[in-house]
Amino acid sequence: MDELISILKEIHPDVDYETATNLVDGKILDSFDIISLVSEIAEQFDVVVSAEHMIPENFNSAQAIWNLIQKLEDDE
Amino acid sequence: MLFTSYEFIGFVILLVALYYVLPKKAKWPLLLLGSYVFYYFAGWKFLFYIAAVTVITYVAGLLISRNKVRADARFAELKALEKSGGASPEEAGKEARKRYKESQKKKRRRIMTIGIVLALGILAVVKYTNFTIHNINGILSVFGSSKRLGFLEIALPMGISFYTFQAVGYVIDVYRDRHEAQKNFFKYALFVSFFPQLVQGPISRYGDLSKELFTPHAFSGRVLERGFQRVLWGYFKKVVIADRMLTAVNALIDAPATYKGVYVFLVMMFYALELYADFTGGIDITIGIAEMLGIPVKENFERPFFSKNIAEYWRRWHITMGTWFTDYIFYPVSVSGPMLKLSKWSRKHLGEKVGKRLPVYLASFIVWFTTGIWHGASWNFIVWGLGNFVVIMISQELEPLYAKFHKRVKTDGSTAYKTFQVGRTVLLMSALRLFDCYRDVPLTFKMFGTMFTTWNWKSLGSGTLMHLGLVRSDYVILGIGTIILITVSMFGRSGSVRDKLEKKLPLPARWGLFTALLLIIVIFGAYGQGYDAAQFIYNQF
Numbered sequence: 001m002d003e004l005i006s007i008l009k010e011i012h013p014d015v016d017y018e019t020a021t022n023l024v025d026g027k028i029l030d031s032f033d034i035i036s037l038v039s040e041i042a043e044q045f046d047v048v049v050s051a052e053h054m055i056p057e058n059f060n061s062a063q064a065i066w067n068l069i070q071k072l073e074d075d076e
Numbered sequence: 077m078l079f080t081s082y083e084f085i086g087f088v089i090l091l092v093a094l095y096y097v098l099p100k101k102a103k104w105p106l107l108l109l110g111s112y113v114f115y116y117f118a119g120w121k122f123l124f125y126i127a128a129v130t131v132i133t134y135v136a137g138l139l140i141s142r143n144k145v146r147a148d149a150r151f152a153e154l155k156a157l158e159k160s161g162g163a164s165p166e167e168a169g170k171e172a173r174k175r176y177k178e179s180q181k182k183k184r185r186r187i188m189t190i191g192i193v194l195a196l197g198i199l200a201v202v203k204y205t206n207f208t209i210h211n212i213n214g215i216l217s218v219f220g221s222s223k224r225l226g227f228l229e230i231a232l233p234m235g236i237s238f239y240t241f242q243a244v245g246y247v248i249d250v251y252r253d254r255h256e257a258q259k260n261f262f263k264y265a266l267f268v269s270f271f272p273q274l275v276q277g278p279i280s281r282y283g284d285l286s287k288e289l290f291t292p293h294a295f296s297g298r299v300l301e302r303g304f305q306r307v308l309w310g311y312f313k314k315v316v317i318a319d320r321m322l323t324a325v326n327a328l329i330d331a332p333a334t335y336k337g338v339y340v341f342l343v344m345m346f347y348a349l350e351l352y353a354d355f356t357g358g359i360d361i362t363i364g365i366a367e368m369l370g371i372p373v374k375e376n377f378e379r380p381f382f383s384k385n386i387a388e389y390w391r392r393w394h395i396t397m398g399t400w401f402t403d404y405i406f407y408p409v410s411v412s413g414p415m416l417k418l419s420k421w422s423r424k425h426l427g428e429k430v431g432k433r434l435p436v437y438l439a440s441f442i443v444w445f446t447t448g449i450w451h452g453a454s455w456n457f458i459v460w461g462l463g464n465f466v467v468i469m470i471s472q473e474l475e476p477l478y479a480k481f482h483k484r485v486k487t488d489g490s491t492a493y494k495t496f497q498v499g500r501t502v503l504l505m506s507a508l509r510l511f512d513c514y515r516d517v518p519l520t521f522k523m524f525g526t527m528f529t530t531w532n533w534k535s536l537g538s539g540t541l542m543h544l545g546l547v548r549s550d551y552v553i554l555g556i557g558t559i560i561l562i563t564v565s566m567f568g569r570s571g572s573v574r575d576k577l578e579k580k581l582p583l584p585a586r587w588g589l590f591t592a593l594l595l596i597i598v599i600f601g602a603y604g605q606g607y608d609a610a611q612f613i614y615n616q617f
Binding site for chain 1: 251252253254387391402403406407408410411416419420423432435436439440472
């Protein structure tokens with residue numbers, strides 16, 4: 001989780017990712033940010049986030065992103 | 077049957093009345109029938125295209141859904157078999173099940189691809205064949221050949237870009253398991269052809285629209301009233317502002333040799349107003365009609381001209397098209413195998429900074445190229461799309477510079493800076509739209525250049541504005557109309573304007589207001605050249 005938070009901090013340093021629950025719906029992360037995030041996740045966690053997972057629900061909070069990574073790791 | 081024709085208004089009144097009179101079971105079939113009748117009036121031949129796209133995507137969706145159900149059942153069965161020890165050696169184990177799952181997914185992917193290629197193939201043939209021939213002929217002439225290919229005589233079916241995208245989105249969503257496929261062919265046909273949004277969108281998602289589309293809605297005076305208010309607001313924008321502005325815009329762009337310099341700036345501003353009023357007005361009519369039937373349709377605009385930058389503007393203008401491109405092109409392209417490989421390669425060889433950006437920028441380029449060509453099969457639209465790409469990329473690259481600037485100069489919340497940002501958005505977007513106006517790439521560049529080389533501001537005062545097909549009263553109407561548009565838009569920043577009116581104004585006052593709006597539309601609508609509003613009203617009696 002800490003690794004994920006540090007990736008997120010690199011994208012938007014001023015967001016409190018522990019509490020934020022509307023990263024996509026609140027327009028904090030845009031599509032460019034999501035792609036940067038996904039490619040970082042691919043690098044660091046060795047999981048492929050495909051387009052079908054790219055829905056707001058999976059990216060609205062750090063926890064949701066973390067759950068997605070866990071799920072993809074389980075699927076591997 | 078144009079939205080602004082009497083036939084259409086009569087058609088909508090009849091349809092809405094029938095919708096509420098007919099029994100529950102007949103409501104959605106009525107909408108399907110109505111949608112096909114509406115489309116029939118656009119040209120009976122066009123019915124074949126919409127029917128073909130509907131059949132192709134319906135079958136693709138159904139096959140994907142069926143495969144998914146079968147594969148899930150078999151997967152569960154394999155799991156159970158292994159637990160009870162009854163699985164064959166090839167089928168036992170997590171790996172074997174994973175292989176099975178993936179092989180089935182591949183099958184679904186193949187069905188989706190065939191469906192998309194066929195549906196988009198129809199669009200490609202009718203929309204892009206002549207553009208391709210035109211370019212081939214150009215290449216032939218460059219190489220000195222006198223051979224020329226003949227053009228296809230094919231009319232572009234109304235709304236085909238919209239309903240094809242909607243149908244393709246449906247197939248992808250079924251593949252992505254966002255929802256099941258619609259088994260009832262006729263219900264699906266209604267989703268593709270729902271008449272208010274057939275001509276110019278919004279491009280709805282099945283998951284958003286379907287439930288309410290097929291639900292029989294009981295009559296509600298309030299729903300009808302609110303829908304009607306929205307329709308009226310749309311007609312005001314369309315016939316009082318857009319259709320009036322159109323006359324001057326056409327006069328200016330039809331004579332580029334005469335109207336240079338400051339007049340190009342006028343084209344920018346006039347066309348921004350015309351397009352905004354035309355498109356958002358049309359969507360207001362669409363959403364309003366659907367609302368009258370109790371069906372909520374996704375919003376397509378969110379006060380776009382109040383955006384801080386172009387990227388934000390594109391999140392607020394033609395929203396359903398933007399999200400379509402993001403979900404179905406930008407994301408899949410960005411995370412596709414080759415793109416991830418490119419990302420790895422470029423990080424290694426070109427450094428972290430470039431490596432991170434290259435895939436995103438390449439995917440953006442593809443999206444903007446497609447956005448351009450989706451708008452029209454000609455180079456001016458492609459250059460317009462790529463122009464947007466360039467501006468967005470430049471502003472991305474300048475972000476560190478902006479950050480430095482904002483550290484030194486505190487602009488947070490300052491009205492002056494916000495106004496500057498809004499002004500910049502309006503100017504940039506309007507300048508790019510010149511490609512849409514002049515429809516010729518070299519001419520557009522030339523005309524844009526004249527704004528800086530031909531200083532003819534003074535000539536504005538010599539009455540040239542009165543030679544553009546508009547008289548003084550037209551400009552007064554346009555001026556007041558624009559003020560009303562901006563005021564309503566600002567009023568709507570904190571929520572629905574209609575909600576506010578409902579809370580603040582008693583019913584008679586509200587009706588008074590909307591009757592006034594109706595009268596304004598009837599009296600001040602620009603009903604085509606050669607008519608003046610007074611004559612038109614007189615003819616009605």
